[in-house]
Amino acid sequence: MFESITQNLTDALGNFTRGKLSEGNIRDGMAQVRKALLEADVNYDVAKSFCDNVTKQAVGDQVLKSLKPGEQIVGIVYNELVNLMGPVDHSIAIRRGEMAIIMMCGLQGAGKTTTCGKLATMLKEQGATPMLVAADLQRPAAIEQLRVIGEQVGVPVYWEEAGSSTPVKVCQNAQKAAKKEGCNVLILDTAGRLHIDDSLMKELVQIDNKLMPHQALLVCDAMTGQDAVNSAKAFNEALELDGVILTKLDGDTRGGAALSVKAVTGVPIKYIGVGEQLDKLEPFHPERMAQRILGQGDVATLLETAQRVLDAEEMEDQQQKMLEGKFTLDDFLKAMSQIQRMGSMKSLMKLIPGMGQMAQAMEAMDGMDPDKDVKRVKAMISSMTVEERRHPDRIDRSRRNRIAIGSGTDPAEVNDLLKQFKGMSGMMQQMAGMNMGDRMKAVRELQSEAMNPNSRGVSQGKQRSKRGDLTKDALREKKKKERQRQKKARKRKK
Amino acid sequence: MALFSKLKSALKKTKDLLRTDVRDLFKSGEILDEAKLEEFHRGLITTDMGVEASEEVVESLREEFGGRTVDPDAVWENVKNTLKEILKGDGSTNWDPENPLSPLNMATEGPTVILVSGVNGVGKTTSIAKLANYLTKSGKKVVLAAGDTFRAAAVDQLTKWSQRIGCEIVRKDPGTDPASVAFAGCDHAVQIGADVVLVDTAGRLQTQQNLMQELEKIRRVINKRIEGAPHESLLVLDATTGQNGISQASKFSDAAGCTGIVLAKLDGTAKGGVVVAIRKKMGIPVKYVGVGEQLDDLQLFSPDDFVEALLEES
Ligand SMILES: Nc1nc2c(ncn2[C@@H]2O[C@H](COP(=O)(O)OP(=O)(O)OP(=O)(O)O)[C@@H](O)[C@H]2O)c(=O)[nH]1
Ligand SMILES: [Mg+2]
Numbered sequence: 001m002f003e004s005i006t007q008n009l010t011d012a013l014g015n016f017t018r019g020k021l022s023e024g025n026i027r028d029g030m031a032q033v034r035k036a037l038l039e040a041d042v043n044y045d046v047a048k049s050f051c052d053n054v055t056k057q058a059v060g061d062q063v064l065k066s067l068k069p070g071e072q073i074v075g076i077v078y079n080e081l082v083n084l085m086g087p088v089d090h091s092i093a094i095r096r097g098e099m100a101i102i103m104m105c106g107l108q109g110a111g112k113t114t115t116c117g118k119l120a121t122m123l124k125e126q127g128a129t130p131m132l133v134a135a136d137l138q139r140p141a142a143i144e145q146l147r148v149i150g151e152q153v154g155v156p157v158y159w160e161e162a163g164s165s166t167p168v169k170v171c172q173n174a175q176k177a178a179k180k181e182g183c184n185v186l187i188l189d190t191a192g193r194l195h196i197d198d199s200l201m202k203e204l205v206q207i208d209n210k211l212m213p214h215q216a217l218l219v220c221d222a223m224t225g226q227d228a229v230n231s232a233k234a235f236n237e238a239l240e241l242d243g244v245i246l247t248k249l250d251g252d253t254r255g256g257a258a259l260s261v262k263a264v265t266g267v268p269i270k271y272i273g274v275g276e277q278l279d280k281l282e283p284f285h286p287e288r289m290a291q292r293i294l295g296q297g298d299v300a301t302l303l304e305t306a307q308r309v310l311d312a313e314e315m316e317d318q319q320q321k322m323l324e325g326k327f328t329l330d331d332f333l334k335a336m337s338q339i340q341r342m343g344s345m346k347s348l349m350k351l352i353p354g355m356g357q358m359a360q361a362m363e364a365m366d367g368m369d370p371d372k373d374v375k376r377v378k379a380m381i382s383s384m385t386v387e388e389r390r391h392p393d394r395i396d397r398s399r400r401n402r403i404a405i406g407s408g409t410d411p412a413e414v415n416d417l418l419k420q421f422k423g424m425s426g427m428m429q430q431m432a433g434m435n436m437g438d439r440m441k442a443v444r445e446l447q448s449e450a451m452n453p454n455s456r457g458v459s460q461g462k463q464r465s466k467r468g469d470l471t472k473d474a475l476r477e478k479k480k481k482e483r484q485r486q487k488k489a490r491k492r493k494k
Numbered sequence: 495m496a497l498f499s500k501l502k503s504a505l506k507k508t509k510d511l512l513r514t515d516v517r518d519l520f521k522s523g524e525i526l527d528e529a530k531l532e533e534f535h536r537g538l539i540t541t542d543m544g545v546e547a548s549e550e551v552v553e554s555l556r557e558e559f560g561g562r563t564v565d566p567d568a569v570w571e572n573v574k575n576t577l578k579e580i581l582k583g584d585g586s587t588n589w590d591p592e593n594p595l596s597p598l599n600m601a602t603e604g605p606t607v608i609l610v611s612g613v614n615g616v617g618k619t620t621s622i623a624k625l626a627n628y629l630t631k632s633g634k635k636v637v638l639a640a641g642d643t644f645r646a647a648a649v650d651q652l653t654k655w656s657q658r659i660g661c662e663i664v665r666k667d668p669g670t671d672p673a674s675v676a677f678a679g680c681d682h683a684v685q686i687g688a689d690v691v692l693v694d695t696a697g698r699l700q701t702q703q704n705l706m707q708e709l710e711k712i713r714r715v716i717n718k719r720i721e722g723a724p725h726e727s728l729l730v731l732d733a734t735t736g737q738n739g740i741s742q743a744s745k746f747s748d749a750a751g752c753t754g755i756v757l758a759k760l761d762g763t764a765k766g767g768v769v770v771a772i773r774k775k776m777g778i779p780v781k782y783v784g785v786g787e788q789l790d791d792l793q794l795f796s797p798d799d800f801v802e803a804l805l806e807e808s
Contacts, residue, residue: 035545041736044539108759108787109615109732138787141651148646194762221615225542225736227764248614251699253738276614276644 023059030055033077040254040293043229046263054080078290085258085286089243089268092119092215094128094185099178101186101211105204105239106219107231108192111247113142115219115273116189117149118281123185124155131183133174134159135167135207136191146189153278156181167191168206175211188213195234208239215242217270220261222246228257229264236265246284247273258289329389332421333381379407380417392418526559526569534573541767541804542736547774551576574801580774581797587754587779594628594794597754597781599725605637605683607691607716607723609676611709611750612730613742614697617758617784619648621730622692623655624784624792630661634689639679640665641672641712642696652694658789662688672696672708673715680719693724700745709749727752728781733759733766743772758784761791765804 030051037047057076094100102119104112113136120130132150134157136142143159150157158174171188178186190207193200208216216239218232235241244261249272258269269284381389383406388395395403395418397411404411524530531552538548554576559569590596600606608625612618619642626636638656640663642648649665656663664679676693683691695712698705716723729752731739746752757766760783769780780795 038539038545039737041542041738044536107734107762109617111615139651140654141647144647144650145645152646194759196763221732221734223613223732223736223738224734225739225764225768226540227542227734227762228736230763231734248699250701251613251738252701252741253736256736 026055026058030058036294037256037259040256041223041225041228041260042256042293043226043260043263046229046260050080050084050259050263078294081259081290081293082286085262085269085289087268088284088286090270090283092123092270094123094126099175099184099186100128100215101175101188101213102215102217103188103190103204103207103211103213103239104217104219104245105190105235106192107194107221108139110192110219110221111273112136112192112219113145113149113189114276114278115245115247115281116146116187117153117278118273119271120150120155120185120187121153121278122281124153128185129183130155130185130187131174131178131181132157133171133186133188135170135174135188137162137165137167137170138191138193142189142191149278156183167203168210171207171211186211195231201234201238205238216240217242218244218261218267220244220246220257222249222255222257222272223251223253224257226260228260232261232265232267236267241265241267243268243270245269245271245273245281250274250280254293255289256293258284259293329381329384329392329421330386333378333389376407376409376413377417380404380409380414383407392421524564526555526562526564531556531560537805538767541765541770542739543767543770543804544737544740547580547767547771573805577770577801577804578797580770581780581800583773583777583779587781589781589794589796591794591796595632597779597794599753601720601722601725604720605680605688605691605723606725607680607683607693607720608726608728609693609695609713609716609724609750610728610730610756611695611746611752612697613699613732616697616730616732616735617756618642618697618730619651619655619694620787621728621756621758621782621784621792622652622694623659624789625782626655626661626690626692627659627789628792629690630659635687636661637679637683637686637688637691638663639676639691639693641675641679641694643668643670643672643675644696648694648696655789662686673712676712677715677719680716680723684720700742706745706749709746713750726754728754728756729778730756730758731766731769731772733757733783734762734764735766735768737768737771739768740771740775743776743778747776747778752778754779754781756780756782756784756792757795761785767804770804 033054034047034051037050038044042050054076057080092100092102104116104119106112116132120132123130132146132155134143134146136146143162147157147159158170158177160170160173167190174186174188178184188207188211190204191200193204195201207213218235218241220228220232224231232241232244244265244267246255246258246261246269249255261267262269269286269289271281272284274280274282380403383403384395388399388403395414400411400414403409403414407414534555535548535552538551539545551573555569555572558572588596598606598608610618610622622638626638629636636659638652638661640649640652642652643666649668653663653665662682664675664682666675666678672695679691679693682688693712693716695709696705698709700706713724713727727750729743729746729750731742735742743752743755755769755772755778757769757780760766766783772778773780780800783793783795783800785791785793
């Protein structure tokens with residue numbers, strides 16, 4: 001069945017790419033897009049407003065006048081999906097010197113207990129000392145399950161006899177126990193419950209009020225159908241969720257629930273579960289999810305083309321800026337994100353004529369990873385102020401140190417980046433004024449420069465990648481603070 | 495049957511509700527236009543029955559009543575009948591309200607083996623407990639086989655249920671080959687002259703080939719011990735599941751030869767309409783529905799009542 005839907009969509013989107021577009025065939029095509037979304041379990045109303053939105057954009061003048069309007073529409077569909085499911089926020093609040101409390105909740109069988117174990121594993125790896133709390137006194141042997149998981153990941157589990165306690169009491173006592181044991185993260189595994197079960201929902205709110213968790217996370221089965229909006233909405237209304245974790249994405253579900261849940265709650269999807277083992281927790285990426293929802297194969301190929309068209313326009317825009325000497329680090333970051341959005345640097349390089357060999361050569365130079373480099377560059381630029389991004393020449397020693405700390409890199413790397421940027425914008429400025437042949441030549445020069453192991457630049461990746469994870473931590477740290485601030489503000493409003 | 499009356503009374507209410515809803519949608523004397531059909535399409539999609547089945551229903555309405563003045567009762571009959579026909583299938587499944595065991599294929603001699611499978615967290619273990627409870631109460635001798643040797647504390651979970659119900663359980667150490675637990679369960683049942691063996695299995699995604707092979711093996715081994723077994727292979731589906739349910743039904747059938755579905759968690763707001771699509775494509779009938787976490791929250795499926803509940807406004 002999936003094949004036929006993908007086929008329909010391909011046909012529909014294929015129509016877009018042929019000949020002139022009319023409002024009529026845009027609507028026909030969008031009907032197919034809607035069908036594909038519904039088959040992927042996107043909620044009916046969400047799919048409808050999504051398609052209305054895209055149609056509105058597509059019918060606009062700009063698209064119709066552009067060279068290949070069809071591809072652009074596919075691009076709009078994809079980008080709109082990504083925008084709806086983003087922005088990403090992988091932060092989990094951990095306070096230094098204070099205990100962070102994470103409350104997990106969700107329907108029965110969503111995967112809460114396993115996900116608690118996965119979170120504990122992840123946080124422990126990051127240097128936290130988590131404690132798991134068996135607050136599910138409902139399901140037979142739920143406590144035992146968590147205790148086994150705790151043992152597997154080497155994390156203490158707080159529990160009480162199910163018959164002689166209540167979930168609220170267990171959580172409160174756990175808080176004391178964690179203090180005594182010096183744990184700095186408390187993960188509450190609450191019982192699965194129906195969002196329409198008033199007394200059980202009240203119990204959750206009670207725990208929320210008594211413990212004031214820093215994060216309330218909804219665990220949601222990625223295979224959920226149209227009902228996902230109802231449960232997510234109810235949990236969000238009761239608890240003001242901070243994030244969603246989608247589970248069981250290692251199967252063949254298209255995962256439209258991701259779009260639905262994000263659309264109705266506005267709460268970011270933080271992580272996805274991709275296996276039963278306790279290390280199978282990954283950060284959520286809206287781009288990958290969008291591709292998954294739209295299907296693979298031909299549609300993916302169409303998407304790629306569309307993306308290239310879109311990027312070409314943006315690139316032209318950037319070239320214009322370079323030509324005028326207006327290319328800032330902000331634009332640089334945008335270009336970087338664009339590249340990341342399109343897929344890994346390596347596969348991207350393979351697409352560009354002449355660059356494929358370079359990607360191979362880089363792989364051969366043991367373990368160099370251009371993707372990691374992009375991440376680090378992004379982290380560094382993200383740590384700069386707006387002013388610094390516009391005027392990199394104003395970055396002095398103390399600013400450089402601050403940026404290095406903020407991004408988990410070191411000042412020398414920041415220095416390298418600034419140098420590279422300077423060199424690059426100079427070269428870009430030159431290139432923008434060249435014809436195609438000269439440009440190719442310039443690219444080749446860039447290549448040989450990069451492949452020269454003595455030159456600075458890309459080859460730095462080798463020594464950097466060892467500490468790649470630091471970057472993530474630093475970013476998380478930064479975002480965490482921001483979220484805590486927001487959460488406090490929200491609580492006050494309440 | 496007191497045990498299966500809870501859903502029915504709940505459905506009575508919704509039946510009347512639905513009638514008025516449909517009347518509102520297609521007011522007598524109004525023309526059935528595309529906007530109205532679209533509204534109906536939305537209602538059908540919301541049940542999770544999928545685009546194909548929904549479009550089929552809408553198409554039949556369009557063909558028969560499109561552009562004409564509407565008689566709401568006729569429209570209503572048309573929709574109901576289409577869906578009920580799909581769910582009843584070829585008429586080979588029996589749902590006798592007087593006999594909740596009627597849809598089950600029982601062994602003519604010796605123990606009846608019921609294999610239960612499904613993806614993670616759908617409600618397999620709980621459904622087994624519910625069935626075991628009913629069977630025990632009807633005077634049958636039941637043996638549970640704790641075939642989930644993978645998930646933490648899964649055996650404990652089933653053991654606790656067996657203690658509450660007061661039936662036997664066969665269990666082995668965590669990590670044991672589940673097929674050997676199933677075999678031991680059948681073996682034990684034969685020896686003590688039990689009537690029914692219920693085999694629990696670990697949750698697995700239908701895309702995990704090695705685990706689907708493991709399920710196949712469980713089925714083979716059961717068959718080796720008891721001829722004609724498993725007599726029933728029940729797939730447990732979570733009512734909140736969307737279109738992935740179709741893939742679940744198809745791949746679990748390949749491995750376990752599913753003979754019926756238990757639709758669990760129907761006490762929430764999800765409608766479980768994907769069973770319509772499954773019945774249409776693969777012919778697997780729903781036999782029971784789960785409507786809560788307690789032992790008596792299992793009910794005999796009824797195509798008529800289900801269809802009435804399916805289109806109830808939520
Ligand atoms: N509301 C409701 N909850 C149910 C129903 N059936 C099962 N549950 C709950 O769903 C959760 C999972 O049920 P289990 O029976 O453990 O599911 P399972 O398929 O055996 O799970 P795994 O063995 O972990 O794959 C438990 O909290 C059950 O109480 C039902 O019909 N309604
Ligand atoms: Mg189980």
